[in-house]
Amino acid sequence: MTTRRLTVAQALVEFLAHQYTERDGRRHRLIAACWGIFGHGNVAGVGQALLESGDALPYLQGRNEQAMVHAAVGYARHNDRLSAHAVTTSIGPGATNLVTGAALATINRLPVLLLPGDTFATRPADPVLQQLEHPGAGDVSVNDCLRPVSRFFDRVVRPEALIPAALQAARVLADPVETGAVTLALPQDVQAEAYDWPEEFLADRVWHVRRPAPDPAELEAAAAAVRAARRPLLIAGGGVHHSEAEDALRALADATGIPVASTQAGKGSLRYDHPCDVGGIGHTGTAVADALAGGADVVIGAGTRYSDFTTASATLFAAPDVRFVNLNIAPYDAHKMAGLPLVADARSGLEALTGQLAGYRVPDAYASAYTAGKAQWEATVTRAYSSRDGRGDGARPTQAQVLGALDAVVGDEDVIINAAGSLPGDLHKLWRARSRRQYHLEYGYSCMGYEIPAAIGVRLADPGRPVWALVGDGTYLMMPTELVTAVQEGIAIKVIIVQNHGYASIGGLSESVGGERYGTAYRFRAPDGTYTGDPLPVDLAANAASLGMTVLRPRTTRELSAALAEARASDRPTCVYVETETGDTVSGAPPAQAWWDVPVAETATRPAAVTAREEYDRNAAARRRYL
Numbered sequence: 001m002t003t004r005r006l007t008v009a010q011a012l013v014e015f016l017a018h019q020y021t022e023r024d025g026r027r028h029r030l031i032a033a034c035w036g037i038f039g040h041g042n043v044a045g046v047g048q049a050l051l052e053s054g055d056a057l058p059y060l061q062g063r064n065e066q067a068m069v070h071a072a073v074g075y076a077r078h079n080d081r082l083s084a085h086a087v088t089t090s091i092g093p094g095a096t097n098l099v100t101g102a103a104l105a106t107i108n109r110l111p112v113l114l115l116p117g118d119t120f121a122t123r124p125a126d127p128v129l130q131q132l133e134h135p136g137a138g139d140v141s142v143n144d145c146l147r148p149v150s151r152f153f154d155r156v157v158r159p160e161a162l163i164p165a166a167l168q169a170a171r172v173l174a175d176p177v178e179t180g181a182v183t184l185a186l187p188q189d190v191q192a193e194a195y196d197w198p199e200e201f202l203a204d205r206v207w208h209v210r211r212p213a214p215d216p217a218e219l220e221a222a223a224a225a226v227r228a229a230r231r232p233l234l235i236a237g238g239g240v241h242h243s244e245a246e247d248a249l250r251a252l253a254d255a256t257g258i259p260v261a262s263t264q265a266g267k268g269s270l271r272y273d274h275p276c277d278v279g280g281i282g283h284t285g286t287a288v289a290d291a292l293a294g295g296a297d298v299v300i301g302a303g304t305r306y307s308d309f310t311t312a313s314a315t316l317f318a319a320p321d322v323r324f325v326n327l328n329i330a331p332y333d334a335h336k337m338a339g340l341p342l343v344a345d346a347r348s349g350l351e352a353l354t355g356q357l358a359g360y361r362v363p364d365a366y367a368s369a370y371t372a373g374k375a376q377w378e379a380t381v382t383r384a385y386s387s388r389d390g391r392g393d394g395a396r397p398t399q400a401q402v403l404g405a406l407d408a409v410v411g412d413e414d415v416i417i418n419a420a421g422s423l424p425g426d427l428h429k430l431w432r433a434r435s436r437r438q439y440h441l442e443y444g445y446s447c448m449g450y451e452i453p454a455a456i457g458v459r460l461a462d463p464g465r466p467v468w469a470l471v472g473d474g475t476y477l478m479m480p481t482e483l484v485t486a487v488q489e490g491i492a493i494k495v496i497i498v499q500n501h502g503y504a505s506i507g508g509l510s511e512s513v514g515g516e517r518y519g520t521a522y523r524f525r526a527p528d529g530t531y532t533g534d535p536l537p538v539d540l541a542a543n544a545a546s547l548g549m550t551v552l553r554p555r556t557t558r559e560l561s562a563a564l565a566e567a568r569a570s571d572r573p574t575c576v577y578v579e580t581e582t583g584d585t586v587s588g589a590p591p592a593q594a595w596w597d598v599p600v601a602e603t604a605t606r607p608a609a610v611t612a613r614e615e616y617d618r619n620a621a622a623r624r625r626y627l
């Protein structure tokens with residue numbers, strides 16, 4: 001057996017440089033690059049190994065560990081999970097900064113390889129800097145925080161243990177059922193230890209990403225249920241995108257006339273102007289999709305996790321005998337809602353289902369009804385977008401008008417990224433998704449701060465595309481750090497900062513649950529001790545400029561349109577900073593069409609909460625268990 005003598009970190013880097021995924025005959029690097037911030041826990045191990053590897057595993061410098069994971073996740077999502085990034089950190093705070101990013105990756109089923117440094121395996125000087133000393137458990141380190149948010153976790157406490165650990169890590173990253181955050185904790189002494197590695201461990205290895213076909217009996221049962229349906233509705237989730245199943249979905253819709261609604265992760269599976277596309281579903285859904293869901297007799301969930309936003313907290317599907325057919329590659333999800341499981345890859349499953357449904361079409365009256373509902377909603381979108389609707393081009397835009405101005409400037413190839421605040425709901429209701437990769441919403445974890453680093457990840461995956469990060473002011477303040485990375489790397493992301501002086505989304509939510517907008521506005525403390533003073537004199541545009549961004553400051557809807565066009569044409573990272581009209585009546589987006597369960601105080605003295613609880617009890621009475 002030939003061997004090579006390398007350190008553990010050098011062997012890991014070499015191993016990663018030789019891993020590939022393959023699907024539909026196309027090959028991709030499983031790990032295309034490694035983000036990193038160095039400290040004493042990785043500088044001499046993984047850091048030295050990356051340096052020594054030359055460009056075998058390219059290195060990317062970030063500012064914040066959590067943000068580096070977001071960038072990696074944006075990259076993986078845009079690559080349909082076939083290529084991912086690694087993230088190396090020091091021990092201690094650098095490692096625990098990964099936790100939020102790891103949770104986001106795992107919840108959204110998106111691959112990222114985390115390589116936190118860990119405290120010495122040999123423990124020569126207990127404790128080392130930043131070591132957790134757990135009085136009752138000597139083998140616990142802060143990296144154990146990553147266990148529940150990782151789909152695979154291992155700690156490489158001996159050099160040779162890297163072999164099974166690395167192989168399992170690669171397997172899980174490439175597995176469409178299991179993928180998510182994968183963590184290999186690397187004690188700092190072990191990283192630098194040498195070992196004689198078998199050449200086979202370091203050779204090219206291809207991970208075939210399978211497309212399992214449905215079980216014939218499950219397929220027959222699913223098709224029989226759909227054939228019997230008079231009012232079927234298909235929900236497209238993120239799995240449709242991950243599997244590149246959009247063409248198969250369109251073929252099914254064309255053949256059957258079944259209307260297609262979409263979750264945040266699945267939006268864009270059908271183009272917005274396809275006759276069967278009825279837009280977003282659930283709490284942030286369209287009126288037409290939610291009405292269809294309310295009456296559907298069979299719901300086909302394709303690649304969806306059925307989150308509470310999708311099901312309107314188990315109130316949306318109201319027909320007494322509604323049944324679910326769940327096409328999902330993960331049995332865990334296929335069995336939700338007591339549905340008929342159709343365990344398969346989304347593309348193979350949709351193709352097989354279309355075959356089995358040959359000759360089936362929805363009743364004409366049903367098709368006419370949803371076609372009319374779709375046209376009505378389209379008019380709602382146009383109204384929300386229009387700057388002539390009561391407010392001229394010379395006025396400050398509403399948030400919906402910001403989306404309208406963006407809609408007018410983007411092409412099919414543009415990507416828009418968002419995750420948290422009031423924008424996800426507005427986008428889910430209003431955005432006209434024109435291509436499969438355009439609508440990039442992270443709503444599994446809805447993590448403020450995902451947007452800017454994810455935009456960098458998408459640009460790294462696809463350098464030619466215009467990529468827009470949409471961020472609220474609260475979100476901007478949470479994590480503007482990676483603007484510096486975009487500037488450093490010359491990555492021409494476009495960032496729209498929507499200034500409304502605080503947490504407008506949570507403010508509205510707070511008001512609806514009797515919370516009276518407590519703690520949700522960014523204002524000075526008033527003499528009575530509450531945050532009801534003037535808005536803060538914070539200049540986020542100047543802040544972005546200070547980090548090296550080109551910044552445009554449109555003040556009216558007309559100026560905004562010009563600024564967006566200028567940003568789109570620019571080859572520099574550019575921020576468009578826009579102050580929007582605030583307050584419920586001028587937000588411009590249609591209200592929620594369905595409920596979302598946010599529990600309200602059962603006892604309270606303040607009248608707002610008492611009223612909100614009465615309303616809550618009425619809504620909660622509509623909750624169902626689908627059994």
Ligand SMILES: Cc1ncc(C[n+]2csc(CCOP(=O)(O)OP(=O)(O)O)c2C)c(N)n1
Binds near residue numbers: 447
């Ligand atoms: C990291 C993180 N912390 C807290 C929240 C809860 N949260 C959801 S939206 C929101 C406010 C977002 O404010 P901003 O970005 O200004 O958007 P706006 O609501 O004003 O549209 C908060 C605090 C979250 N989603 N993510």
Ligand SMILES: [Mg+2]
Binds near residue numbers: 504
């Ligand atoms: Mg805000």
